[in-house]
Amino acid sequence: MFESKFSFIGKIFLLAFLFINIPSLFPINIFEVSYYLVFTTTIFDTASLLVFSLSISKFIHVKNLKLLEDLNIKDNKNNTFPKRINEFTLQVKNDNKLLLIITIFFVIITLIQPFILVFNINKSDNYASSVITSINNQFNIQKKEIEVLISKEDSVSIDNNIRNFEDRILNLSRIKNENIEQFLKSNNKNKFVNVKIIIRNFLLGLLWVLCFYKIYKI
Numbered sequence: 001m002f003e004s005k006f007s008f009i010g011k012i013f014l015l016a017f018l019f020i021n022i023p024s025l026f027p028i029n030i031f032e033v034s035y036y037l038v039f040t041t042t043i044f045d046t047a048s049l050l051v052f053s054l055s056i057s058k059f060i061h062v063k064n065l066k067l068l069e070d071l072n073i074k075d076n077k078n079n080t081f082p083k084r085i086n087e088f089t090l091q092v093k094n095d096n097k098l099l100l101i102i103t104i105f106f107v108i109i110t111l112i113q114p115f116i117l118v119f120n121i122n123k124s125d126n127y128a129s130s131v132i133t134s135i136n137n138q139f140n141i142q143k144k145e146i147e148v149l150i151s152k153e154d155s156v157s158i159d160n161n162i163r164n165f166e167d168r169i170l171n172l173s174r175i176k177n178e179n180i181e182q183f184l185k186s187n188n189k190n191k192f193v194n195v196k197i198i199i200r201n202f203l204l205g206l207l208w209v210l211c212f213y214k215i216y217k218i
Contacts, residue, residue, distance in 0.1 A: 010057050016046075061088055096216055135176055
């Protein structure tokens with residue numbers, strides 16, 4: 001009675017793990033590093049559900065198998081025990097196969113975390129470079145337009161307007177530098193957050209690999 005309830009709870013844990021992680025697979029974007037970051041982070045954060053599910057299943061099957069083996073030793077004339085023993089032996093083997101596959105899967109997604117880290121930093125740097133280039137280009141265009149106006153004003157010798165135009169250039173330069181500084185702060189903050197997440201994922205991955213391997217060896 002209790003075993004059936006625990007078995008049901010184990011299936012609920014497994015379904016919860018799948019319901020949480022399957023949506024993170026979509027939309028599929030294998031060429032985007034953030035796709036792998038989100039997907040693996042979700043898996044690592046919900047792996048405890050998988051641990052509970054597989055632990056319950058393995059515990060129930062191993063417990064029943066050992067119980068039947070003890071009963072079979074005491075009463076080897078009962079022909080029903082060998083059949084039941086074979087059934088639970090097969091279930092334990094299936095549990096071990098699944099655990100081995102999951103352990104290998106977690107080893108893989110743990111080992112790709114350093115690559116995700118490198119690609120994420122590279123993407124962040126490239127994005128920062130493109131944004132800064134865009135800001136500088138915009139400033140240069142506006143500066144050139146003002147310089148054209150200055151040259152026209154200079155031809156008629158209107159010094160006050162020239163000074164105003166020069167002040168506008170200085171103001172544009174100040175705004176440009178402030179925008180770049182603010183963007184770099186935001187970009188570096190986001191980069192640091194992602195780096196922390198990836199390092200945490202790597203450490204979590206090692207723990208989950210050890211956990212699944214220990215359950216496999218039970």
